[in-house]
Amino acid sequence: xxxxxxxxxxxxxxxxxxxxxxxxxxxxxxxxxxxxxxxxxxxxxxxxxxxxxxxxxxxxxxxxxxxxxxxxxxxxxxxxxxxxxxxxxxxxxxxxxxxxxxxxxxxxxxxxxxxxxxxxxxxxxxxxxxxxxxxxxxxxxxxxxxxxxxxxxxxxxxxxxxxxxxxxxxxxxxxxxxxxxxxxxxxxxxxxxxxxxxxxxxxxxxxxxxxxxxxxxxxxxxxxxxxxxxxxxxxxxxxxxxxxxxxxxxxxxxxxxxxxxxxxxxxxxxxxxxxxxxxxxxxxxxxxxxxxxxxxxxxxxxxxxxxxxxxxxxxxxxxxxxxxxxxxxxxxxxxxxxxxxxxxxxxxxxxxxxxxxxxxxxxxxxxxxxxxxxxxxxxxxxxxxxxxxxxxxxxxxxxxxxxxxxxxxxxxxxxxxxxxxxxxxxxxxxxxxxxxxxxxxxxxxxxxxxxxxxxxxxxxxxxxxxxxxxx
Ligand code: AMP
Ligand code: ZN
Numbered sequence: 528x529x530x531x532x533x534x535x536x537x538x539x540x541x542x543x544x545x546x547x548x549x550x551x552x553x554x555x556x557x558x559x560x561x562x563x564x565x566x567x568x569x570x571x572x573x574x575x576x577x578x579x580x581x582x583x584x585x586x587x588x589x590x591x592x593x594x595x596x597x598x599x600x601x602x603x604x605x606x607x608x609x610x611x612x613x614x615x616x617x618x619x620x621x622x623x624x625x626x627x628x629x630x631x632x633x634x635x636x637x638x639x640x641x642x643x644x645x646x647x648x649x650x651x652x653x654x655x656x657x658x659x660x661x662x663x664x665x666x667x668x669x670x671x672x673x674x675x676x677x678x679x680x681x682x683x684x685x686x687x688x689x690x691x692x693x694x695x696x697x698x699x700x701x702x703x704x705x706x707x708x709x710x711x712x713x714x715x716x717x718x719x720x721x722x723x724x725x726x727x728x729x730x731x732x733x734x735x736x737x738x739x740x741x742x743x744x745x746x747x748x749x750x751x752x753x754x755x756x757x758x759x760x761x762x763x764x765x766x767x768x769x770x771x772x773x774x775x776x777x778x779x780x781x782x783x784x785x786x787x788x789x790x791x792x793x794x795x796x797x798x799x800x801x802x803x804x805x806x807x808x809x810x811x812x813x814x815x816x817x818x819x820x821x822x823x824x825x826x827x828x829x830x831x832x833x834x835x836x837x838x839x840x841x842x843x844x845x846x847x848x849x850x851x852x853x854x855x856x857x858x859x860x861x862x863x864x865x866x867x868x869x870x871x872x873x874x875x876x877x878x879x880x881x882x883x884x885x886x887x888x889x890x891x892x893x894x895x896x897x898x899x900x901x902x903x904x905x906x907x908x909x910x911x912x913x914x915x916x917x918x919x920x921x922x923x924x925x926x927x928x929x930x931x932x933x934x935x936x937x938x939x940x941x942x943x944x945x946x947x948x949x950x951x952x953x954x955x956x957x958x959x960x961x962x963x964x965x966x967x968x969x970x971x972x973x974x975x976x977x978x979x980x981x982x983x984x985x986x987x988x989x990x991x992x993x994x995x996x997x998x
Contacts, residue, residue: 528892530587532580533841535689535768535795540894545589545759546793552590554758555581556750556792558767559595559641562622563604567815568831568846569801569808571633573764575832576798576840578635580762582938583891594753595638597623599645601742602706605729615645615729629818632828633835634940640753644745648731651740651748655718655733657782664781666735670721673702674774676713679781686713686777689795690769706742708770716774717741743774747782750775751791756783761792766807768797798840808846821851823994829941830855836939839897857905862944864908867915868929875926883907883931891938904935953984957993960986 530543545553557577560566566574577595584591598604599619608618623643630637644651655672658664663678676686677700686692692713701714708716722730722737730737740748750758756779763772772795779791800807803814821831834854838844883903890899911928914920920928936942960975979986979995987994 528889530583530892531894532794532796533894535797536792541794543794546757551588552592553584553760554754555584555591555593555760555762556746556754556758557593557595557638557761558746558763558771559597559638560622560626561598561601561603562619562626563607564622564810565817565819566626566629567808567810567817568821568835569815570764571629571818571831572801572835572844573762573798574630574635575633575835577762578633578940579836579840579895579897579938580760580796581636582940583895586891586934586938592640592754593636593638594640594642594750596746596749597626597641597643598742598745599623599643600729600739600745601644605726605739608729609725609727619643619645632818632822633832634828634942636940642749642753644740644749647745647748647752648740650752651744652719652733654744654748654751654778654782658718658778661781661784664718667702669704670736671704671717671738672719672735673715674718674777674781675700675715676777679777682781684777684780687773688776689773713770716743716770718744718778743771744778746771747775747778747791751779751783756791757785757789758792760794760796762796762798765797765799796840799843801835802843802845803847805845816846819989819994823989823992824848826851826855829944830858833858833939833941836897837901840895858941858944861904861908864911864915865929865932865943868911868920868925868932871915871920871922872926872929873922875922877923877926877930879930879934880924880927881931883928884934887935887938900935904932907931953979953982953995956982957986957995961993 531540532543533540544550547553557574560570581591581593597619600615604615604619608615611618627637655664658674659672661682663682664672664674666672676697680686687694694713697713702717703714704717704720708714718741719733719735720738720741721735722739726739730739750761761772761775776791783791785791802808806812806814808815818828818831822828830851831854834851837854886903886907887900890896890903893899911920956975956979960972960979963969963972963975976986984995987996
């Protein structure tokens, strides 16, 4: 069977065929984080989903170029930079670094390109100039440049490709300046926002005066610069469908004048939200956990990753700490079986056992059906445990079974339990250091810190207590 993926554009599960005539290279763009705060694990549900897709494409032999932008200038960021009286780069640099540390802790493969919006101002200006030259964008009396939905539609282009819109409710020429708005308010949106005092020092020169880009044009400019005017896959969370992705299509297809049959993106995919008690996990609702909240509770990156990977990307998924405890138990069952296989297999190198790989591929080819893939894995665990208990596995058979799991894990990316476990001796030293600090014996606490360092661990004091990480 070939790989089948749901395409938001056609609202159907389609056979995935890349634009590359050789059928090998795949260009994939994922809308990255807005670096104004720590990302929550809802955000990471989307990033783990994009990582899963990238890894599965690679498993299937595609040569993937993965681009994920860093949104480092937009409305929320500017507001916070002003509130905290800092500079844009200092502020966004901190959250970008924190984001990447979390991304690594969840064992996501780093994208090949991580473009920052602020480093693409010339490309953004060039795209806006093209839209103005085609009569699709205009400078309004407020000095900002807007995208004209009416002119765009007048060119025979379709606004409302990812979502159905009610144009009868739209008043021609009505404008929206903020980056995020509701579907009911479909209106001309800002491409270039004229500098206002609240922007502080965040502005760039442009043919239309000093200002800054709108959020949507940033992604059109960065994706086409790094992947070309047409590329295969564009991903994000479901909230990005409108207006962000709809506007990206409009800007790119409006500016770049595609010949019939060609489009900006062939295949759009959107991940469903992570919920908490039935509501979207979000900063504004205050019902969120960051990754570091969970690590501080003693959960590990791979357990959180596993939990996020148990739900299909288009299914709603309710996050609970009980769910995380369940994830820990399931992983322990898997780890125990793998540990026994490793003991028996030794260093033997053999081709992978085919049954697990075939069941896994069949499931994943079906629009990344992780439920069926995990069912295949756990059936295999049961069967392997049975054979191990009955002494029915030879050394080469154990090695072949292990090799099959290693191939599956190239996609699931869980690694081995040993790689991220904190050894008991390290935990003991952390406790000793904590006791010394409480007794105000700082000489001793520094000594213990040095001992930890010599073992390859750094200790960090957080409001929730000490945290260790590998150096
Ligand atoms: P942001 O940093 O706000 O631009 O969001 C980064 C990514 O997280 C986007 O693709 C959003 O669609 C996605 N996202 C935001 N909230 C959630 C959630 N509760 N569940 C899953 N994805 C989310
Ligand atoms: Zn984007």
